[in-house]
Amino acid sequence: AQSVTQLGSHVSVSEGALVLLRCNYSSSVPPYLFWYVQYPNQGLQLLLKYTTGATLVKGINGFEAEFKKSETSFHLTKPSAHMSDAAEYFCAVTLSGNTGKLIFGQGTTLQVKP
Amino acid sequence: DSGVTQTPKHLITATGQRVTLRCSPRSGDLSVYWYQQSLDQGLQFLIQYYNGEERAKGNILERFSAQQFPDLHSELNLSSLELGDSALYFCASSVDAGTYEQYFGPGTRLTVT
Numbered sequence: 001a002q003s004v005t006q007l008g009s010h011v012s013v014s015e016g017a018l019v020l021l022r023c024n025y026s027s028s029v030p031p032y033l034f035w036y037v038q039y040p041n042q043g044l045q046l047l048l049k050y051t052t053g054a055t056l057v058k059g060i061n062g063f064e065a066e067f068k069k070s071e072t073s074f075h076l077t078k079p080s081a082h083m084s085d086a087a088e089y090f091c092a093v094t095l096s097g098n099t100g101k102l103i104f105g106q107g108t109t110l111q112v113k114p
Numbered sequence: 115d116s117g118v119t120q121t122p123k124h125l126i127t128a129t130g131q132r133v134t135l136r137c138s139p140r141s142g143d144l145s146v147y148w149y150q151q152s153l154d155q156g157l158q159f160l161i162q163y164y165n166g167e168e169r170a171k172g173n174i175l176e177r178f179s180a181q182q183f184p185d186l187h188s189e190l191n192l193s194s195l196e197l198g199d200s201a202l203y204f205c206a207s208s209v210d211a212g213t214y215e216q217y218f219g220p221g222t223r224l225t226v227t
Contacts, residue, residue: 034215043116043204043218090157099170100212101147104157 002027002093006105014113019063019078021108023091026072033074034092034102035065044090050074061085086112117141118219120205126225132193135222139186139207145169146188147208147216148180152201163188164211195226 007022025031032051036044048059055067065076074091088109092102117140127133139146148160159172163182174180177195182188192199202223206216 036218043118043220044206045116045218046215049215099162100145100208100210100214100216101159101162101170101172102149102157102216103159106156 002031002095002103004091004093004103004105006089006091006108008108009106010109010111012111012113013081015083016080019076019081019085019110021076021089021091021110023065023074023076023105024072025074025091025093027093027095029095030069031093031095033065033067034094035059035063035074035076036090036092036104038088038090038107040087047076047089081110081112083112083114086110116217116219118205118207118217120203120219120222122222123220124223124225126227127195128227129195129197131195131226132191133195133224135190135192135203135205135224137188137190137205137207137219139188139205140217143207143209143217144186145208145211145214146182146186147206148174148188148190149204149206150201151204151221155201157204160190162211169211192224197226200224200226 003026034049035047050067058064091105119138145164160174162170180190202221206218208214208216
């Protein structure tokens with residue numbers, strides 16, 4: 001069965017600093033991987049996804065993530081944090097097939113300090 | 115705005131009661147998913163429908179049921195409510211039943227008192 005582990009429930013960075021949110025997955029077959037962001041009192045918004053092909057994927061708002069099969073990781077990065085990036089971030093996995101049900105990590109709350 | 119609508123936004127009800135949550139998917143999307151978000155369990159997949167038929171089931175309690183109607187909107191029915199059912203319930207939709215990105219609605223916050 002697939003699972004997702006997000007290392008660090010809370011991450012705090014200064015405005016302008018690098019953002020690194022960690023995600024490791026467990027899957028017996030090649031997974032499809034996603035990062036979603038949830039702003040307070042809102043639904044989840046897709047940041048980026050990896051299905052096949054290029055392992056470095058770029059998303060919205062300057063975020064990117066790299067799929068590393070050997071490390072079973074899909075860490076999310078952004079070179080320079082902005083105050084508006086403060087939110088909760090979820091890594092999710094699903095498997096190719098006829099259902100797209102997502103398995104989510106526990107989430108990481110990103111705090112951006114001025 | 116994802117294009118997915120959910121009603122109501124908030125729902126407060128008593129233990130033992132029954133409620134219905136409604137979801138309208140994005141135009142053209144055939145698949146609807148329901149997720150529950152709670153502090154102790156995190157985000158959990160409940161159930162998926164594709165073009166009116168149940169496609170996948172997750173950790174959905176027997177007291178919960180769902181359906182997708184011919185116009186593709188979906189309803190999640192929660193009965194014999196318990197305090198522990200208090201959570202945020204999200205609906206998401208996707209074009210197909212496979213691994214396409216899902217678009218989430220704003221959620222319905224259910225409080226059971």
